[in-house]
Amino acid sequence: MRKRVLSFVLSAFIVFQGVLLCSCRKDDAGKFMTFGSYDGKPIDWIILGNNSDTYLLISKYILDARPYDSSHQELKWENSELRQWLNEDFYDQAFNDEEKARIVATSPYDRRPDLIRTGNDGMESLVWPKEDLLDKVFLLTTYEAKDYFRTSAARAGKPTADAKDKITSSVDSEKSCWWLSSLGNNGVASFVDENGDISVSEGVPTSANFGVRPVIVMTTDSFESRKEYIERLMTATPTPEPTPDPRETALSYAETVQFGTYNCSLIDWIILDTEGEYTLLMSKYVLFFQPYHTKSLDTSWLASDLNNSLNPDFYNSYLAGHGIEVVFPYEVGKDIPDGIAWAGMDILTNFRVFLLSKEELEMYIPNPADRVCRAADYSDMTNAYENDGYCNYWLRSNESSAQTTYVVWENGNITREYTNYEWVGVRPCIWVKLDLES
Numbered sequence: 001m002r003k004r005v006l007s008f009v010l011s012a013f014i015v016f017q018g019v020l021l022c023s024c025r026k027d028d029a030g031k032f033m034t035f036g037s038y039d040g041k042p043i044d045w046i047i048l049g050n051n052s053d054t055y056l057l058i059s060k061y062i063l064d065a066r067p068y069d070s071s072h073q074e075l076k077w078e079n080s081e082l083r084q085w086l087n088e089d090f091y092d093q094a095f096n097d098e099e100k101a102r103i104v105a106t107s108p109y110d111r112r113p114d115l116i117r118t119g120n121d122g123m124e125s126l127v128w129p130k131e132d133l134l135d136k137v138f139l140l141t142t143y144e145a146k147d148y149f150r151t152s153a154a155r156a157g158k159p160t161a162d163a164k165d166k167i168t169s170s171v172d173s174e175k176s177c178w179w180l181s182s183l184g185n186n187g188v189a190s191f192v193d194e195n196g197d198i199s200v201s202e203g204v205p206t207s208a209n210f211g212v213r214p215v216i217v218m219t220t221d222s223f224e225s226r227k228e229y230i231e232r233l234m235t236a237t238p239t240p241e242p243t244p245d246p247r248e249t250a251l252s253y254a255e256t257v258q259f260g261t262y263n264c265s266l267i268d269w270i271i272l273d274t275e276g277e278y279t280l281l282m283s284k285y286v287l288f289f290q291p292y293h294t295k296s297l298d299t300s301w302l303a304s305d306l307n308n309s310l311n312p313d314f315y316n317s318y319l320a321g322h323g324i325e326v327v328f329p330y331e332v333g334k335d336i337p338d339g340i341a342w343a344g345m346d347i348l349t350n351f352r353v354f355l356l357s358k359e360e361l362e363m364y365i366p367n368p369a370d371r372v373c374r375a376a377d378y379s380d381m382t383n384a385y386e387n388d389g390y391c392n393y394w395l396r397s398n399e400s401s402a403q404t405t406y407v408v409w410e411n412g413n414i415t416r417e418y419t420n421y422e423w424v425g426v427r428p429c430i431w432v433k434l435d436l437e438s
């Protein structure tokens with residue numbers, strides 16, 4: 001007999017819990033918690049629904065009795081005296097500063113917001129509701145009262161002892177009516193009656209005989225545990241990356257020499273390689289901008305207008321007669337094993353100034369970040385293209401039957417452009433006999 005009684009009690013308890021469950025059926029829905037206090041007593045709340053960031057709570061008991069709006073003029077929830085009282089007087093009395101920090105002001109359109117958002121970069125940030133009409137404390141609508149409470153018995157509200165003293169009821173019951181925020185028919189306010197049924201036709205807004213069951217949105221413990229960490233990340237000052245000299249190149253760490261003149265200034269060169277008495281130099285900066293070939297045609301490096309411009313014009317005008325011997329590239333390779341090709345030596349012809357090939361650039365400067373280059377202060381900027389100060393520049397390699405040639409972009413990646421583009425820069429390369437110890 002004792003087992004039967006216990007079984008009946010447990011069944012009744014499970015049924016009672018079940019009728020409180022909201023439609024979302026989250027883990028904590030239907031459970032109770034204590035938060036804040038009113039009239040000197042802790043407030044018990046029912047969890048109507050939750051996600052990982054917020055709880056939606058309604059007071060377990062009717063806490064007070066007040067009119068919806070005593071003026072009954074232009075009756076709306078947003079203009080009502082009850083809304084003002086809940087968000088001011090009740091809010092200040094029921095919650096201390098620490099508790100207020102966990103209450104989320106929400107709009108009628110989003111009463112269970114997610115407050116942590118993960119961006120495409122994988123970083124988490126805090127997002128607070130930004131609707132015009134925000135409530136820190138509010139009431140259920142008629143739809144919510146039906147949705148969250150599955151039966152009239154579960155919906156019926158019992159007042160606290162203090163609240164019951166303010167309510168006069170014609171029904172001999174421990175339960176009392178309580179307001180909903182939705183407007184009823186013909187200028188009345190909706191409410192839940194003593195039996196738990198929803199009425200939309202008898203709620204006189206000026207009546208002080210109806211109870212109030214406040215509703216709030218509050219942050220979960222899991223949100224609070226992550227909040228401080230996310231706020232710290234959001235407000236942290238990122239370590240600034242060093243700002244390069246506006247005319248500096250990414251290979252500023254490389255050993256450099258000055259040789260020859262361009263526009264009345266010494267040309268800066270980067271040392272890329274040495275082989276015996278020979279040194280491979282590439283201009284540290286883009287010196288000028290011109291097409292690889294003036295017409296969009298299939299062309300080789302040997303036949304290109306750029307090669308013909310560098311050899312002999314650029315060499316004779318800016319490099320010859322400056323005390324350092326610029327050698328033909330194939331002279332460097334005369335003593336090295338077959339099958340090893342250094343910059344410019346794969347073409348045995350009469351030129352001294354050349355560009356790196358795609359393969360040579362990848363060998364000498366494997367990191368794209370080190371390939372980016374600016375124009376020198378003394379550069380000829382005619383037809384120049386710059387992005388944040390960085391320029392594109394030609395490579396020697398071209399594609400057969402494609403009318404395109406390889407180019408280093410301003411971000412250091414290698415791509416192809418049509419040979420007649422005049423806004424691509426030039427970084428000449430030379431082999432020299434250079435005494436590095438002097």
